[in-house]
Amino acid sequence: xxxxxxxxxxxxxxxxxxxxxxxxxxxxxxxxxxxxxxxxxxxxxxxxxxxxxxxxxxxxxxxxxxxxx
Numbered sequence: 001x002x003x004x005x006x007x008x009x010x011x012x013x014x015x016x017x018x019x020x021x022x023x024x025x026x027x028x029x030x031x032x033x034x035x036x037x038x039x040x041x042x043x044x045x046x047x048x049x050x051x052x053x054x055x056x057x058x059x060x061x062x063x064x065x066x067x068x069x
Contacts, residue, residue, distance in 0.1 A: 038046070
């Protein structure tokens with residue numbers, strides 16, 4: 001009984017590893033098919049730029065000094 005359980009668990013682990021490897025392979029081939037797909041670096045730069053713009057746009061605005069004659 002214990003031997004059958006071990007075999008089932010081992011088969012499950014092997015299938016999970018196979019599925020993970022297959023998913024990585026399919027995902028990488030999918031991004032190669034689209035040359036315009038953004039890279040991880042580009043996505044990170046876009047995220048950081050968005051954070052910067054959100055911060056910069058929330059700064060209080062100051063009135064320009066008026067000129068008195």
